[in-house]
Amino acid sequence: MGNSATGITFDLWQTLIFEVDGYPNSKARRTARTERVVSELASHGVDLDPDTVRQAFTDLSAEITSGHDHGHDRQFESWVSILIERLVPGFEERAGASVIARIAEQIDMTFVESPPLLIDGCAQVLDELSFEGHKIGLISNTGLTSPEMYRSWFADIGILDYFDFLAFSNQQEISKPEARIFTATIEELEVVPERAMHVGDNLHTDIGGAAAIGMSTAWVKCGISSPVEPTAEPDYSIESILELTEIARKWSGKLANQAG
Numbered sequence: 001m002g003n004s005a006t007g008i009t010f011d012l013w014q015t016l017i018f019e020v021d022g023y024p025n026s027k028a029r030r031t032a033r034t035e036r037v038v039s040e041l042a043s044h045g046v047d048l049d050p051d052t053v054r055q056a057f058t059d060l061s062a063e064i065t066s067g068h069d070h071g072h073d074r075q076f077e078s079w080v081s082i083l084i085e086r087l088v089p090g091f092e093e094r095a096g097a098s099v100i101a102r103i104a105e106q107i108d109m110t111f112v113e114s115p116p117l118l119i120d121g122c123a124q125v126l127d128e129l130s131f132e133g134h135k136i137g138l139i140s141n142t143g144l145t146s147p148e149m150y151r152s153w154f155a156d157i158g159i160l161d162y163f164d165f166l167a168f169s170n171q172q173e174i175s176k177p178e179a180r181i182f183t184a185t186i187e188e189l190e191v192v193p194e195r196a197m198h199v200g201d202n203l204h205t206d207i208g209g210a211a212a213i214g215m216s217t218a219w220v221k222c223g224i225s226s227p228v229e230p231t232a233e234p235d236y237s238i239e240s241i242l243e244l245t246e247i248a249r250k251w252s253g254k255l256a257n258q259a260g
Helices: 027-042 050-069 074-086 091-095 096-112 122-132 145-159 179-189 203-212 241-260
Strands: 007-010 137-141 166-167 194-198 216-222 234-240
Touching: 007 074, 007 179, 027 050, 027 096, 050 074, 074 091, 074 096, 091 096, 091 194, 096 145, 122 137, 122 241, 145 166, 166 179, 166 241, 179 194, 179 203, 194 203, 194 241, 203 216, 216 241, 234 241
Parallel strands: 007 137, 007 194, 137 166, 194 216, 216 234
Antiparallel strands: none
């Protein structure tokens, strides 16, 4: 591992992207997911009230978020299976895995039909950090959108190539603040914790998790708080990701002085 390399890892939601309608989760996407599941199940002879499906999504999302706060997650397809089993016990066994895969695909497609927004100027910040020689990673706690969909969307909006490694909790089956997701990411970037910085909006999952393995941290103050008490103070605080380039230069200068 190259000890001279530097890496900057990013949270995704409320750090690089945000919902168009201002909700923590897109209202339009939640409505579309409900409609798709109701329609798919109806095509297999199962009629459910949309309110029942909507509530099942709400309950599952809360469960996923609570799990994230404690470092836990499952793969995207597993969450979809759990959702359908709760709505229609025994349905997957009767209908088969291919039908569940079709429902998962329909849920996934709602992401690009009602996508979030990339913060204006974010791509320029990523470009500047990459140009200045930092390895760039993403560590995202995700739920009912697949890692493949995120990668495809990143490519569509022109930011995929800036990232040297992407870690999604619903692929890794662990989430921030669990140390292993941070450690695995910086190992992929080939940087040591002392020369890595994590940027995120959540004091518990982002700042506490990264600080626990010895990374520097930058807190985006406009994000959403976790109900779990934070365990660390951020090294830097910023109002927006647009302030990060200057912060990264200060941080890099400090590392250079320490090395000297």
